[in-house]
Amino acid sequence: MKLPGSVKKNKDIAxxxxxxxxxxxxxxxxxxxxxxxxxxxxxxxxxxxVLVEEADGMKIIxxxxxxxxxxxxxxxxxxxxxxxxxxxxxxxxxxxxxADPQLRACIRGRSYRRRQYxxxxxxxxxxxxxxxxxxxxxxxxxxxxxxIMYTQIKRVKEKYGNQAILVPYGTGSYNQVGGRQTAARLxxxxxxxxxYYNSYSWACISRxxxxxYGTSVTGNQRQDWVNxxxxxxxxxxxxxxxxGTNTDFFIKKARENGARVVCIDPQMTMSAxxxxxxxxxxxxxxxxxxxxxxxxxxxxxxxxxxxxxxxCCIGFDKSQMPVGLENEESYHDYIFGTYDKVPKTPRxxxxxxxxxxETIARIGREYxxxxxxxxxxxxxxxxxxxxxxxxxxxxxxxxxxxNVGIPGGWAGGxxxxxxxxxxxxxxxxxxxxxxxxxxxxxxWTEAVLRGTEMGHGDGLTGALxxxxxxxxxxxxxxxxxxxxxxxxxxxAKILADENLVEFIAFQDQFMTPxxxxxxxxxxxxxxxxxxxxxxGWKYGDEVIIMPRIAAPPWETKSDxxxxxxxxxxxxxxxxxxxxxxxKGWIEWAIDLxxxxxxxxxxxxxxxxxxxxxxxxxxxxxxxxxxRDFRKDPAANPLxxxxxxxxxxxxxxxxxxxxxxxxxVPKYIQxxxxxxxxxxxxHPLQAMGHHYMARVHSTHDNVDWLEEAFPQRLFMNxxxxxxxxxxxxxxxxxxxxxxxxIIPCRLTxxxxxxxxxxxxGAWWTPxxxxxxxxxxxxVLTSHRWTPLAFGNAQHTIMVQVEKA
Numbered sequence: 001m002k003l004p005g006s007v008k009k010n011k012d013i014a015x016x017x018x019x020x021x022x023x024x025x026x027x028x029x030x031x032x033x034x035x036x037x038x039x040x041x042x043x044x045x046x047x048x049x050v051l052v053e054e055a056d057g058m059k060i061i062x063x064x065x066x067x068x069x070x071x072x073x074x075x076x077x078x079x080x081x082x083x084x085x086x087x088x089x090x091x092x093x094x095x096x097x098x099a100d101p102q103l104r105a106c107i108r109g110r111s112y113r114r115r116q117y118x119x120x121x122x123x124x125x126x127x128x129x130x131x132x133x134x135x136x137x138x139x140x141x142x143x144x145x146x147x148i149m150y151t152q153i154k155r156v157k158e159k160y161g162n163q164a165i166l167v168p169y170g171t172g173s174y175n176q177v178g179g180r181q182t183a184a185r186l187x188x189x190x191x192x193x194x195x196y197y198n199s200y201s202w203a204c205i206s207r208x209x210x211x212x213y214g215t216s217v218t219g220n221q222r223q224d225w226v227n228x229x230x231x232x233x234x235x236x237x238x239x240x241x242x243x244g245t246n247t248d249f250f251i252k253k254a255r256e257n258g259a260r261v262v263c264i265d266p267q268m269t270m271s272a273x274x275x276x277x278x279x280x281x282x283x284x285x286x287x288x289x290x291x292x293x294x295x296x297x298x299x300x301x302x303x304x305x306x307x308x309x310x311x312c313c314i315g316f317d318k319s320q321m322p323v324g325l326e327n328e329e330s331y332h333d334y335i336f337g338t339y340d341k342v343p344k345t346p347r348x349x350x351x352x353x354x355x356x357x358e359t360i361a362r363i364g365r366e367y368x369x370x371x372x373x374x375x376x377x378x379x380x381x382x383x384x385x386x387x388x389x390x391x392x393x394x395x396x397x398x399x400x401x402x403n404v405g406i407p408g409g410w411a412g413g414x415x416x417x418x419x420x421x422x423x424x425x426x427x428x429x430x431x432x433x434x435x436x437x438x439x440x441x442x443x444w445t446e447a448v449l450r451g452t453e454m455g456h457g458d459g460l461t462g463a464l465x466x467x468x469x470x471x472x473x474x475x476x477x478x479x480x481x482x483x484x485x486x487x488x489x490x491x492a493k494i495l496a497d498e499n500l501v502e503f504i505a506f507q508d509q510f511m512t513p514x515x516x517x518x519x520x521x522x523x524x525x526x527x528x529x530x531x532x533x534x535x536g537w538k539y540g541d542e543v544i545i546m547p548r549i550a551a552p553p554w555e556t557k558s559d560x561x562x563x564x565x566x567x568x569x570x571x572x573x574x575x576x577x578x579x580x581x582x583k584g585w586i587e588w589a590i591d592l593x594x595x596x597x598x599x600x601x602x603x604x605x606x607x608x609x610x611x612x613x614x615x616x617x618x619x620x621x622x623x624x625x626x627r628d629f630r631k632d633p634a635a636n637p638l639x640x641x642x643x644x645x646x647x648x649x650x651x652x653x654x655x656x657x658x659x660x661x662x663x664v665p666k667y668i669q670x671x672x673x674x675x676x677x678x679x680x681x682h683p684l685q686a687m688g689h690h691y692m693a694r695v696h697s698t699h700d701n702v703d704w705l706e707e708a709f710p711q712r713l714f715m716n717x718x719x720x721x722x723x724x725x726x727x728x729x730x731x732x733x734x735x736x737x738x739x740x741i742i743p744c745r746l747t748x749x750x751x752x753x754x755x756x757x758x759x760g761a762w763w764t765p766x767x768x769x770x771x772x773x774x775x776x777x778v779l780t781s782h783r784w785t786p787l788a789f790g791n792a793q794h795t796i797m798v799q800v801e802k803a
Contacts, residue, residue, distance in 0.1 A: 170478020
């Protein structure tokens with residue numbers, strides 16, 4: 001294979017800005033424009049290896065993997081010469097113990113050169129020349145870009161007020177000086193912007209967990225899992241979505257120590273294959289039915305922990321209902337059908353879940369008798385209609401079996417790490433938002449269409465009504481405007497109307513589907529071209545440094561420097577920067593960690609010299625959530641109204657919506673369901689799981705990942721045979737919201753009646769509006785859940801036909 005340009009296989013590699021661009025093509029993205037990739041990657045890697053071996057001055061730099069909210073925080077070992085990354089490996093520290101394991105990267109991190117040196121990176125500021133959505137732009141200078149931003153922010157503030165400005169949710173960067181928080185800091189100095197609460201990831205689980213436990217800190221440290229005898233991975237796929245670096249490692253250690261692991265999921269995931277002893281397929285959206293039937297078995301066979309229930313819980317049965325509510329439906333009443341005359345037996349649940357009654361009874365019996373046990377809830381089942389219910393049901397089962405507050409147990413819910421809640425994630429100070437009004441994060445399109453009409457019933461807090469609809473959006477490190485929001489076609493129509501949102505600024509590294517609807521594009525540099533710092537993702541006891549490897553190329557800037565430049569236009573540079581550059585803020589962040597979670601952390605200079613990439617604190621005595629409460633609930637009450645674990649929630653009862661927000665967890669048929677009228681025209685349930693090839697929508701343009709994990713619709717052969725579909729056929733998936741045509745993969749590893757379209761593929765409509773890439777959000781609904789006002793994007797019914 002001939003290497004293009006001036007790059008040769010010898011020791012003399014001249015590196016300047018022009019060579020940087022050439023090397024970006026050769027080493028980071030070669031063959032992206034040169035025909036089929038298959039068969040060429042290995043040849044390219046051979047030449048890369050020769051270059052690495054023969055070049056003088058190669059440095060090894062250990063750094064945090066660029067954080068795009070993958071569910072992990074890992075260490076990369078970078079082979080660097082003249083500011084070019086030639087090769088990426090992972091954590092190579094010699095110690096690899098249960099107390100302090102290596103932070104090993106997945107294929108997304110190891111393939112990062114293909115993204116770092118991708119030829120389609122945004123290079124210059126641009127302004128729109130065509131209609132929104134057409135993707136037509138012209139290059140402008142930074143001076144003009146800052147002038148436009150200054151003028152538009154000032155205009156909207158003066159005409160509509162600060163509530164009309166939105167810096168939307170986005171998780172494309174978590175390195176302290178990258179991401180939306182940099183823009184939020186500047187907006188707060190300018191009088192604030194419309195606030196939001198909750199997230200697309202955890203809306204229901206973060207809202208519902210405290211109704212049971214009074215806190216979100218319900219998880220033991222993961223090192224404690226080796227003390228478990230039984231682990232249920234319920235809709236949980238850490239082998240792909242991570243959920244804390246090395247979570248799969250801790251599960252393997254638990255199995256080595258004798259734990260039995262069961263995976264309950266509509267599809268046989270990578271986690272089911274690699275981590276579980278048994279896979280149980282279940283119909284999506286029916287988890288509470290199976291949990292309730294398990295409870296029926298556990299209580300009927302006297303496997304529940306009556307001592308813990310009596311001392312530490314409220315609402316189990318009539319004997320412990322809240323004062324004045326003695327005649328209301330208790331948890332026991334619901335399970336045994338006292339009021340609705342429907343006992344929640346395994347046979348009842350079988351017809352709903354598709355899981356055999358014998359299997360449900362056996363799993364209930366095993367979980368109830370295998371103490372201590374872990375029931376870990378994944379997040380997909382709470383991104384559904386009534387997604388609060390499986391969260392609460394998944395908290396009640398550990399409580400009635402007494403698996404709360406003991407080593408090897410697990411209280412359930414969102415399960416932030418005991419005792420301190422775990423990692424901080426972002427410590428970059430945004431300051432206080434002078435705008436008190438906040439909307440649910442998922443309802444931002446409602447704030448565009450009818451913001452002044454939104455009230456408490458729409459989840460608005462901090463104000464009775466908004467003063468204005470959203471008129472300006474500054475989208476930073478986010479693809480939420482189009483790709484990751486529900487009902488893409490509806491959202492595209494909203495954003496295309498310039499009478500609704502009058503100005504959209506887009507700040508990112510690539511021209512994503514969201515970027516095509518922008519009026520102004522601001523090019524952000526990559527993580528390796530800036531300084532950064534990260535700690536664990538939900539779990540972990542480490543801080544990872546992210547040193548700058550190279551200067552930003554072309555005219556890209558870090559998110560922080562983009563905002564610092566704009567702050568100067570407003571006369572606020574000193575207030576915004578406090579005299580610090582990016583590295584200065586990372587030094588500030590390390591000082592903060594030293595004064596809080598990690599008193600022994602060295603300085604940034606010392607961490608650089610050590611070149612391990614990470615400071616970690618070994619966990620030799622893992623914390624157990626609710627240990628003190630269990631021992632003495634009177635002396636250590638929970639932050640609930642009763643001070644106890646609330647199996648019946650008086651707060652939920654007082655909301656007066658028993659159909660959608662019951663006081664005890666119940667199975668509620670979803671608004672789109674195989675049991676409803678929708679199934680006549682659209683008989684298949686669709687899901688969009690987190691795929692190994694992407695982090696949400698990040699990495700969708702990385703060829704190596706696409707080759708390893710191509711975007712396809714996964715279907716059971718039984719459903720395919722009914723439709724005359726063969727493996728590899730292009731299929732047409734559709735409902736009333738949208739249509740797509742993508743290849744199909746037939747596999748018995750998914751439940752009949754269910755198809756899977758991995759989420760995050762970039763929306764690519766053809767001239768007829770049919771998506772050709774497989775963006776699942778052309779099919780999803782913008783309807784939200786009743787309590788958390790959260791996204792229910794996994795509740796989808798579709799039809800699939802051969803294209």
